[in-house]
Amino acid sequence: MQRPAKPANEAERLRALRRYQVLDTPREADFDDLVAIATAICDVPMGSVTLIDAERQWFKAKLGMDDAPETDRDTAFCAHAILTPDQVTVVEDATLDRRFHDNPVVTAEGGIRFYAGAPLLTPEGYPLGTLCVMDSRPRELAPPQVKALQALSRQVTALLELRRTARELKLQLEDRAWFEQTLHAFNESLKLENADLTRQLRMDPLTGLANRRALADALEQALAGTAALCVALADIDHFKAVNDTHGHAVGDEVLVRVASSLRVANGEAGLLARYGGEEFALVLPGMDLDAARRHCEALRRAVALASTSLPVTISIGVAARQPGEDKAALLQRADEALYAAKRAGRNRVHA
Structure with missing residues (x-):
């Protein structure tokens, strides 16, 4: 010593x-x-x-x-x-x-x-x-x-x-x-x-987006209202292959780049958060399912078009709130929609 x-x-x-x-x-x-x-x-x-x-x-x-x-x-x-x-x-x-x-x-x-x-x-x-x-x-x-x-x-x-x-x-x-x-x-x-x-306590340190704590608060607040509400979950396609092939430093760069593209394309539509790992979440108050699907298609295209030397795409699942549904159930249905998008071939939106 x-x-x-x-x-x-x-x-x-x-x-x-x-x-x-x-x-x-x-x-x-x-x-x-x-x-x-x-x-x-x-x-x-x-x-x-x-x-x-x-x-x-x-x-x-x-x-x-x-x-x-x-x-x-x-x-x-x-x-x-x-x-x-x-x-x-x-x-x-x-x-x-x-x-x-x-x-x-x-x-x-x-x-x-x-x-x-x-x-x-x-x-x-x-x-x-x-x-x-x-x-x-x-x-x-x-x-x-x-x-x-x-x-x-x-x-x-x-x-x-x-x-x-x-x-x-x-x-x-x-x-x-x-x-x-x-x-x-x-x-x-x-x-x-x-x-x-x-503010920093509610922010993801790598991407600068809201973290899961901020997402949970925003979703609770949105569920307390009476307006239409949709939730979307997005996942970077084949992200494990990026880390395995190019290393975690490049993986972090991809996460930051995707977060930036999503932030710009999302504008003020709703809260955008890093949900965990290579997954992002979006709370879209005031949107019905069709409007949310169109908005998420724009997000998907923005990420694909931003790719340069290393092509990156995302899959997105969208769910609209049903009467009496709580936060966990709504997120679960968005997650099921995300996996449906991935099973269908990735780089797409499933609502």
Whole structure:
């Protein structure tokens, strides 16, 4: 195991950490919420807000981990992460990393395999610790997930700054109106950033389309109305062959290209989402079955015409809501229509 070095500015860094007076304070919902958002965006079971003290790492917030409030700094992944404060430290498989392969937190039963930590930087640039996410199996993060983790780490620092500012203002300022105005401005700024993070939580990181969570909400809302409603499921034809022949990087490029073609052709007709793997879903409120079929034919042609060096087509199944039908039944009939389109030869729409 490689013990983490200490930053060249360790004394100044520790003084900056002490100024926040956050070590050994109780848990707070605001920090817990940011960890929950980080683990959801990165699709991992564990996460924490970790502060690196002189000889320990202390947890201000944690999810999916044991209840220990602190651990030894020598075994802390985060103590390595603060050594590169300008980037997110990502360890895809700790058993293959010479720094961690024999670390007790890795070798233990159910130990850490994947780690990603975004440093918590003060306005002066001192790394106090990290916002980190973890898993017990190896994995990768997509670039949008890395960016979201960095954005969330800035949120953690903003909360720390807010606590410090509030404490100092209470001690130093006599003008209560100015004090409340400053806190309000901080809170409004945090609300704006939280709104953006909420949007990311409902977005597929690879394609930029809505994800299954957003699809489920949109479908529930549409089913609550009385207007006509159709749902379509689209699947990229022979996508496994693309991955097997050209590799997953090319497969990801195909997914992004198909998503872009569908987005442009769909316009504002309804919510377009990545349903999973190479499958996409579309909620079409206000359309009857014939109108939805024509719209999906236009989507199918748009994807086929967009293909250049690597021909790509899609098959689409469409179903119209029946009286009293719930979300699961409607999606099931759209899925059956999709498989009918594939059995009929692919690159077609079955309504």
